[in-house]
Amino acid sequence: MVITRYGFENCVGAFFEMATSDARAILPAHLEPLEAMHTRSVLAVLAFQFTESEVGEYDELVMAIITPPRVEPGKPLPKAAFYPFMVATSTEASREHAIERWHLPHYMADLDFDFAENDGKMKVTVSESDQPIVELTVSEHDFNPTVNPYHCFTIEGDDRFKVNIFMNAPHSEHDEEEGELILHPHSMTEMLTLDEVSSYPMREEWYRAGVQTFEEMETI
Amino acid sequence: MSTGQNRIRESEHEDVSLGVDALDYDYTNFYFGSGEDAFALLEPFKAWWDQVHPRGYYQYELPLHSAPATTVDVEDTKTHEVRRGLINFASYNYLGLSYRDEVKAAIKEAVDVYGGGSSGSPILSGTTDLHRRLSKQLAEFKGKEAAMIFPTGYSANVGVIAGLMRSGDLIVADQFAHASIVDGMILSKAKSRFFRHNKPADLDRKLRGFDGKKLVIVEGVYSMDGDVAVLPEIMEVARAHNARVLIDEAHSTFVFGDNGRGVAEHFGLDDEVDIHIGTFSKSLGGQGGFVAGTQALIDYLRGFSRSRFFSCALAPTVVAGISKALELASNEPELRTQLWKNVDFMQARLREAGVDVAESESQVIPIMVRNDAKVFDIGEQLLREGVFINPVKYPAVGKHKSRFRMSISAAHSRDELDRGAQIIIDVLKSNEII
Numbered sequence: 085m086v087i088t089r090y091g092f093e094n095c096v097g098a099f100f101e102m103a104t105s106d107a108r109a110i111l112p113a114h115l116e117p118l119e120a121m122h123t124r125s126v127l128a129v130l131a132f133q134f135t136e137s138e139v140g141e142y143d144e145l146v147m148a149i150i151t152p153p154r155v156e157p158g159k160p161l162p163k164a165a166f167y168p169f170m171v172a173t174s175t176e177a178s179r180e181h182a183i184e185r186w187h188l189p190h191y192m193a194d195l196d197f198d199f200a201e202n203d204g205k206m207k208v209t210v211s212e213s214d215q216p217i218v219e220l221t222v223s224e225h226d227f228n229p230t231v232n233p234y235h236c237f238t239i240e241g242d243d244r245f246k247v248n249i250f251m252n253a254p255h256s257e258h259d260e261e262e263g264e265l266i267l268h269p270h271s272m273t274e275m276l277t278l279d280e281v282s283s284y285p286m287r288e289e290w291y292r293a294g295v296q297t298f299e300e301m302e303t304i
Numbered sequence: 305m306s307t308g309q310n311r312i313r314e315s316e317h318e319d320v321s322l323g324v325d326a327l328d329y330d331y332t333n334f335y336f337g338s339g340e341d342a343f344a345l346l347e348p349f350k351a352w353w354d355q356v357h358p359r360g361y362y363q364y365e366l367p368l369h370s371a372p373a374t375t376v377d378v379e380d381t382k383t384h385e386v387r388r389g390l391i392n393f394a395s396y397n398y399l400g401l402s403y404r405d406e407v408k409a410a411i412k413e414a415v416d417v418y419g420g421g422s423s424g425s426p427i428l429s430g431t432t433d434l435h436r437r438l439s440k441q442l443a444e445f446k447g448k449e450a451a452m453i454f455p456t457g458y459s460a461n462v463g464v465i466a467g468l469m470r471s472g473d474l475i476v477a478d479q480f481a482h483a484s485i486v487d488g489m490i491l492s493k494a495k496s497r498f499f500r501h502n503k504p505a506d507l508d509r510k511l512r513g514f515d516g517k518k519l520v521i522v523e524g525v526y527s528m529d530g531d532v533a534v535l536p537e538i539m540e541v542a543r544a545h546n547a548r549v550l551i552d553e554a555h556s557t558f559v560f561g562d563n564g565r566g567v568a569e570h571f572g573l574d575d576e577v578d579i580h581i582g583t584f585s586k587s588l589g590g591q592g593g594f595v596a597g598t599q600a601l602i603d604y605l606r607g608f609s610r611s612r613f614f615s616c617a618l619a620p621t622v623v624a625g626i627s628k629a630l631e632l633a634s635n636e637p638e639l640r641t642q643l644w645k646n647v648d649f650m651q652a653r654l655r656e657a658g659v660d661v662a663e664s665e666s667q668v669i670p671i672m673v674r675n676d677a678k679v680f681d682i683g684e685q686l687l688r689e690g691v692f693i694n695p696v697k698y699p700a701v702g703k704h705k706s707r708f709r710m711s712i713s714a715a716h717s718r719d720e721l722d723r724g725a726q727i728i729i730d731v732l733k734s735n736e737i738i
Contacts (some may be wrong), residue, residue, distance in 0.1 A: 118336050121479075122489055122496045152336030155344040161333055161352075225704060259702030261500075284500070287703065 088185070088298040091136030094199060095251070095296070096206045096222040098263050098285035099150065102127040103277055107149045110169045110275050112239050114304075118150045118165075120286060126150040127281055128166055129220050129265060131208040132296075133199055134178075142178040143197035145210045145218060146171050147272070153235045154246055154304065162248070165235035170272050172210060172217075186301065187238040187245060191272050205262075206290065217273065219266040222288045223258075230255035230291075238301075247301045253294020263288045326355035327677065332699045358382060360680025363687070363695055371403040372396075372589070374716045378692050382684075390692040391724040393710040398667055399558060399639045400715025401629040402589025414624035422617040426453070427606075430617030438627045442594050445634055446565055446580055450602035453594050453623075455615045457554055457583030458484040460593030463609030464550070464581060466491035469519055476510045476547070477521035478502065480528065485521050485552060494519075501526075504537040511545040518547035524556030524567030528701055528709065530664030532556070535571045543576075550579040555668055558587035558633050564640055587633060590626040592618045643667060643714035646721060650712055653725040658738040662707075670696075671708040671728060673737055679706040682735050689727045 099120075107117035107125035117125035130146040146168050153165035172191040173179050182188045195217070198209040210218040234249045263285045267273045334349040353361070362382045369377040369386050372395035377388045401407055414434065424430035435453060442451035454460035465488030469475055473494040477485055480501045489496040495514075499507040511518060520542040522533040533551070542549045553566035561569030564587075568577045579597050584590040595605060606613075618626075633639060647667045654661050660672035673679045676697050683695040686708070697706040708728075712721075732738045 114338075116336075116338070121498055122486060124496075124498070152338045155337035155339050155348060161329070161348050163333070165338075258704050259698075260704075 086300050088138070089136075090132075090134050090296040090298075091294075092253075092291070092296060093133040093135050093293050094201075094206065095130065095132045095253070095289075095291040095294075096208060096220065097128060097130035097146075097289045098220065098222050098265065099287040100127045100129065100265050100285055101125070101280075101282040102149075103280035106275065106277050106280065111149055111151065111167055112244070114244055115149075115151045115167055115237055118152055126286070127276070129218065131197070131199070131210070131220055133197075135293075137178070137181075139175065139177040139181045143174040143199070144171065144178065145173075145195070145197070145208070147218075151237060160233045160248075162233045162235045165237065167237045169275065172272060186236070186247060186298070187240040187243075212270070215268070215270075216266075217268050217270045219264070219268075221264040222285075222290055223260065223262040224290050225256040225258035225260070225288075227254040227256045227290075227292060229253075237304075244304050245301050246304045248299040250297040250299075251291055251294065252297065253291040255292075256290040257287060259287055261285060326352050327359060327680075329356075330698055360683065360695070363680060363683045366692075373403055374400070374713060374720050376692055378687070380687060387687060387690075390687070390690055391720050391727070393691060393693040393708075393712070393724060395713070396555075396586040396711055397589045397713050397715070398587040398643060398711065399589070399629075399633055400713050401587070401632055401639075402625075404629070404632065406632060407589070407625045407628045410628035411621045411625040414621045418620035418624075420621070421619045424617060425613050425615065426617040427613040432617075432620050432623070434620050434623040434627065435617060438623050438630070439594075441627060441630050442582075442596060445563075445630060446582075446596040447563075447574060448580065448596040449599040451594050451596040452602050452606060452609075452612070453592060453618060454609070454612050455592055455618055457581075457585060457593035458487075459611035459615060460581050460583070460595055461485050461552060462488040462491060463611035464579060464595050464605055465489060465519070465521070466610065467605045467608035468492075468579075469494040469517065473517040473519070474511070474514045475519045475521060476507060478523065478526075478533070480526050481521055481523060482527060482552060482554070485523075489521075502531070502534050504534060504541045507538060508541045508544070511541065511547060514545075518542075518545060519550060520547045521550045521552070524551055524553040524560065525666045525668055527555055527668060528696060528707075529662055529670055530666045530668030531662070532560075532567055532570075532665050535567060535573055535577075539573055539576055548578040549576075550581065551577050552581040554581070554583040554586055554593075555666065557582040558640065559643065559667060564633065564637070584622075584626045584629075588626055588629040590622055590629060592622065592626065639714045643712065646712050646714060646716050646718075649718065650710070650721050650725060653722070654729070657725070657729045659729060659732060660738075667712040669710040669712065671710055671732075673706045673708065673732075674704050675737065676704060676706045678735055678737070679708075682731055682737070683708070685731045685734070686727065689731060691724050691727050693728075 101124040104125040128148045132144040147170040148166035148168040153162040179190045196211045200207045205223045207221045232251045238245045261284045337345045367379040376392040422430040461484035469492040471493040476497045479498040497510040556566040558564040560567045568574045584592040693708045
């Protein structure tokens, strides 16, 4: 099996309530949104500082809908499953790589990323031409060494794919609602009804320096 | 550097099916799962359950071999022994009524007249004169025009919410609302929203801009945290939006208010709140639930609360016991006084020792552990040291918000409270929680 590895300095992410009607409109027909509460699905916003990859260093923002994982007898059960519907990066090479290899939908411009760590919090600001698009703040909890498996679903035309992803790094997660998300009107966020996305997270995650490992993509 | 897959296989508690330490998983991992077989999750769930049950989950559904009194005999299903005389902080019997001689005598008397069950839906043959009498007693106690009985507290919330609200309406509930409230919201098909716990400003935001029928739902005392609804501020917001208000007083009836009617009475808002829900399983030590309000409300719900009329009516024996317990609770306000003395003693005893009891203001006291990995080990130690108390962990509460939920009863003696508190404090200290 061909394994693809990405070394990162930080990966911060958080889960936010969003309208299930938006989630269903975004997801392909074969995927269902996972509801945290009745009619409230889950928007995952993740930001990576990649330091080592086939395409060098780059920063990345992923917006995804959380879906049920695909259960396969005898295989590790993932912690969660995602359908990324918008990915933005800081370099053209990283976009070309991810589109070609993983069929991830991208915003096709180099964006500016600012990772500001202060007093146990990381604030990530993603901007274009000095106009902020996404402002994500995540707070830390205790860090423990972890290897967390995830499923990532993508599509290309009528073809459906799944890739197993492992996050191998010191990991912190909590539900203290200390973080924040500000989404600005922009073509990257136009698929979301912004008033329906909660500004406070139901879950905050932080991976310190570690490795993200992708197995080979499977057609499902 | 090894791949993630290899690192997983080096895990101390490796499991072939799961791949990682089983206790890193929880119920949420087995709730959803795509694929083609409706049984797809059964096998991985069993693999997980077989590992985690002896490591802690066995602490749920431990069989009692005695009444839910202040001390209980509990079967330890891990060691297969019955642990006798444990100090009981797990049962809801807030006034100690379930095993009172008068209650038992009323139940025995009802058995001779009515037999075991009610043998019918309440709208057909299941209603007895005992049911009618209890409904009247409840209405009088709550100071309302009418009341209606449900077979469980769960069905009361489901039946009332889904019986009243429809598709196109809006329901906004506190985010910590009980599952029965959430399920009622789902069943109603109304638009559902949740506001941040006890944050009226967020309630205002969620109600804003909606023109149709609106219902706001709160609890009097929140069952996992023991804190109280900020009802005056919530009422103000609800009224500003012309929203009706439902309060679930499951844990606050017979505890709060001059007459024990609940948190609404405590705040002087008894007549302002539109719908009052309660249960018989908490302070009255029985089972079942009820709704109280105007006659018009109860008459309407009688026709539309499907969870009631498609269920068998409460057994007459149960109703007889509840009726007697209600009479005792109403006539013996000293029970409530004693309960609050016990609550004040335990809250002070724990806080002085540095135990984190969060924002509890009631007889429901969360003993915060905030360590998901240790809560089951601590629970096992408490069981062996002589305390029966339930661990609560994710997903019932948030990540790292694991705790023990302590229920205080008026029947607890000062010695039981003191000994129980000391055991808890010692065990928490030995685990470096305090």
